[in-house]
Amino acid sequence: MDSNTIIAAVSIFTAGITIALGSIGPALGEGRALAQALSAIAQQPDEASTITRTLFVGLAMVESTAIYCFVISMILIFANPFWNYFLQANGG
Amino acid sequence: MNISPDEPLWQWEFIILNRTILFTWLIMALLVFVSWLITRRLSSSTKLSRGQNLLEVLVIGLRDQIQEVSQQNPGSYLPFIGTLFLFIAVSNIMAIVPGYHPPTGSLSTTAALATCVFVAVPIYGIAHQGFLGYMKQYIRPSIFMLPFNIIGELSRTLALAVRLYGNMMSGAVIGAILLGFVPLFVPILMQAFGLLTGIIQAYIFSVLAMVYIASATHSNHENNVKENVPDDHTEPVNTKSN
Numbered sequence: 001m002d003s004n005t006i007i008a009a010v011s012i013f014t015a016g017i018t019i020a021l022g023s024i025g026p027a028l029g030e031g032r033a034l035a036q037a038l039s040a041i042a043q044q045p046d047e048a049s050t051i052t053r054t055l056f057v058g059l060a061m062v063e064s065t066a067i068y069c070f071v072i073s074m075i076l077i078f079a080n081p082f083w084n085y086f087l088q089a090n091g092g
Numbered sequence: 093m094n095i096s097p098d099e100p101l102w103q104w105e106f107i108i109l110n111r112t113i114l115f116t117w118l119i120m121a122l123l124v125f126v127s128w129l130i131t132r133r134l135s136s137s138t139k140l141s142r143g144q145n146l147l148e149v150l151v152i153g154l155r156d157q158i159q160e161v162s163q164q165n166p167g168s169y170l171p172f173i174g175t176l177f178l179f180i181a182v183s184n185i186m187a188i189v190p191g192y193h194p195p196t197g198s199l200s201t202t203a204a205l206a207t208c209v210f211v212a213v214p215i216y217g218i219a220h221q222g223f224l225g226y227m228k229q230y231i232r233p234s235i236f237m238l239p240f241n242i243i244g245e246l247s248r249t250l251a252l253a254v255r256l257y258g259n260m261m262s263g264a265v266i267g268a269i270l271l272g273f274v275p276l277f278v279p280i281l282m283q284a285f286g287l288l289t290g291i292i293q294a295y296i297f298s299v300l301a302m303v304y305i306a307s308a309t310h311s312n313h314e315n316n317v318k319e320n321v322p323d324d325h326t327e328p329v330n331t332k333s334n
Contacts, residue, residue, distance in 0.1 A: 053160070057303065060296040064251050067258035074265060 003086055011080050015073035022069025029062045098198055112198040119183050119195070150178070161299060162306035168219075169305065172212055176205065177298040184260065184290025188283060194290075197260035199253065206253035209301045210245070217308030226308065252300060259293045 037055040041048050102109040130143035140148070154174045158166035180196055187194050195201045217226040230241045263286035271279050 050160070053157075053299065056292070056296060057299055060255065060293075060300065061251075064255045064258075067255055067262070070262055071254060071258045074261070078265075 004083075004090065007080070007083050007086060011076045011083065015076040018069050018073045018076070022073075023066050026062050026066040030059055033058055033062065098200060111193050112195045112201055115183070115186075115193060116195045116201065119179065119186065123178060123182060150174075157299070158302055161302045162309070164306070164309065169216070169302065172208075173298050173302050173305075176208070176301055177294050180205070180256070180294035180297055181291060184294060185287060187263070187286060187290065193264070194260050196256055196293075197264050199257045202253040202257040202260075205256070205297070206249045209252060209304060210249040212301070213245075213304050213308045216305045220309040229308065248304065252297065256293055256297055259289055263289060 033055065037051050040051050044051075098110050098112055100108045100110050101114065126143070127147070130141070130147055133141075134144055135141070151170070151174070154177060155166045155170060158169050158173055162169065183194050183196050186192050196205075214226060217229070220226075231238055232241070263282070267279055267282050267286065270282055
């Protein structure tokens with residue numbers, strides 16, 4: 001295999017692993033946060049607006065780790081710097 | 093396939109016009125024009141035009157949200173936070189227009205917006221508690237926390253930018269990929285979902301900006317509470333009690 005093929009294979013494989021692992025953690029965390037917020041709303045319906053807003057902000061914080069993983073996997077597939085470098089170096 | 097809308101559309105010597113700039117200008121023009129059109133003849137009677145009703149709902153809603161998050165008079169924050177929210181919301185909603193590319197899907201726009209927040213936080217903080225009072229916040233528990241506070245300030249700005257960028261870009265990229273595989277109904281569902289996430293992201297961006305500003309202006313009254321909270325991101329929200 002020449003270097004281009006190796007880079008392509010490794011990039012695609014790593015992108016898949018990145019998005020897979022990177023979505024497990026935030027999914028578990030968001031599920032937990034949501035469950036807690038639901039039980040809090042069930043106990044104190046008057047505070048629903050505050051709890052909902054805090055939940056949204058917290059979910060956004062948790063979700064940003066998943067977004068980082070997504071951005072990195074997109075970079076690996078569509079804008080891989082090594083890929084571009086070797087394509088230029090090989091004159092392709 | 094290109095994940096960035098920043099490639100040049102039109103170039104004259106060193107002036108480059110790309111899609112991000114073009115659509116940002118369009119949104120600015122749209123917002124200004126619609127506001128001018130509506131505020132030209134405001135009425136204070138009980139009979140309101142539709143546009144005035146819409147703007148009043150928006151402004152009152154924004155004021156209430158800012159009031160609840162910051163526990164302060166929303167007057168001085170409304171222009172900044174309201175502009176952020178309106179710009180992001182409109183640029184995300186416009187994604188239903190064919191051929192349009194949301195400027196928030198480009199890292200340069202979101203980085204610029206996050207930089208605005210990064211600059212606004214010390215300005216509001218200094219305006220509220222003076223230069224020394226604001227600077228003391230960085231050495232709050234002890235002087236050794238100074239580097240961590242600075243890193244925290246920088247990393248949350250980065251997080252703001254990448255969060256909005258990633259969300260909008262993912263909508264566009266996944267939409268484009270699905271259009272290749274299942275072009276019948278699935279892209280429409282993804283569009284509708286993208287509208288929802290667009291609004292939520294605009295809301296989250298402005299609420300987070302408000303939380304950061306509130307944490308810079310609050311700390312005088314709530315020193316004792318602040319010491320216990322490890323992360324100042326969540327401080328004003330957590331300590332809210334009524």
